[in-house]
Amino acid sequence: MRGSRNRLTAAAAVRAAAAVIVTLLMFFPVFWMLVSSLKTQFEMRSAIPTLWPQSFAWENYMAAFQVIPYARFFGNTLIMSLGMVVLQLNVSLMAAYAFAKGRFPGREPLFFLVLAAMIVPDQVTFVPVYVMMSKLGWLDTYWALIVPHGASAFGIFLLRQALKSLNNDVLEAARVDGAGRFGLLYRILLPMALPTVVTLGVLIFISGWNSYFWPLIMTNSNEMRVLTVGIAMLRDSIAGNEAMEFHIIMAASVMAIIPIVIIFSLMQKHIVAAMANSTFK
Incomplete structure (x- = not known):
């Protein structure tokens, strides 16, 4: 019974990890769009992309x-x-x-x-x-x-x-x-x-x-x-x-x-x- 319980726990952990990975993959384009909307022109032209704005450029919306x-x-x-x-x-x-x-x-x-x-x-x-x-x-x-x-x-x-x-x-x-x-x-x-x-x-x-x-x-x-x-x-x-x-x-x-x-x-x-x-x- 203990081995069966461990297998069920491992299977649940695998499903949870797969759900998290799929969620992150689906949400990433939205996250990238939101982050890019707050970057400056100089940061957007940078050869190395950043996952977070160096400074929040709220004036982009205006x-x-x-x-x-x-x-x-x-x-x-x-x-x-x-x-x-x-x-x-x-x-x-x-x-x-x-x-x-x-x-x-x-x-x-x-x-x-x-x-x-x-x-x-x-x-x-x-x-x-x-x-x-x-x-x-x-x-x-x-x-x-x-x-x-x-x-x-x-x-x-x-x-x-x-x-x-x-x-x-x-x-x-x-x-x-x-x-x-x-x-x-x-x-x-x-x-x-x-x-x-x-x-x-x-x-x-x-x-x-x-x-x-x-x-x-x-x-x-x-x-x-x-x-x-x-x-x-x-x-x-x-x-x-x-x-x-x-x-x-x-x-x-x-x-x-x-x-x-x-x-x-x-x-x-x-x-x-x-x-x-x-x-x-």
Whole structure:
């Protein structure tokens, strides 16, 4: 028994050491970005890299606001990401409710088409959507940044699985009390599937916040640019000297990931609950 206990202890120590090593490897790029954002220009140009700044250059963060309209880009990104969350969550909820609890001819074939849309790459639909935005006069507006992302096959699939697993007896009781379809969806089903809804909302927000190609094509003025495009402009604005000014780029990148870190930290309880309660019936 003592030998078995020792083997279990050794195995636990090995797993803990492996977990620490993997965590450090995954966190190191973030650590390097944070440290680089606080280095001076001279230290960044040094032939020998340092793991800690010799002196903290907090002015790098102010320099990012001076080179590009960072505050404007930040606001545009926030509006685009929140708009995508609100629109896509509502569309996905209503479609998922129809596929999970509705009874109508062709429900399964239609849901199969939704699943088939998941394998279609964005590059295939980019040109027709761009032409549509152009004909509507929405280029270089928030409409072009938000509306094309209003529906998500993955979101519909994820919420459909969550709603399908809920008991129908609750819905029948609510119908007896006079609840309509929207009442059933938003007052009964939404609270019951809240962890999955919050998880999808976080994924949508992160996707919108990190989006680069679509905002780059749909906008052509600084008033409508987003952070990802703005940071690329910051790199280009240094006139090919980005290696010398790399600390400013790192400072801008650090500020860009702060909202994602905050949202993930606040919502991680719901994300863990959604993972624990996930079902694919």
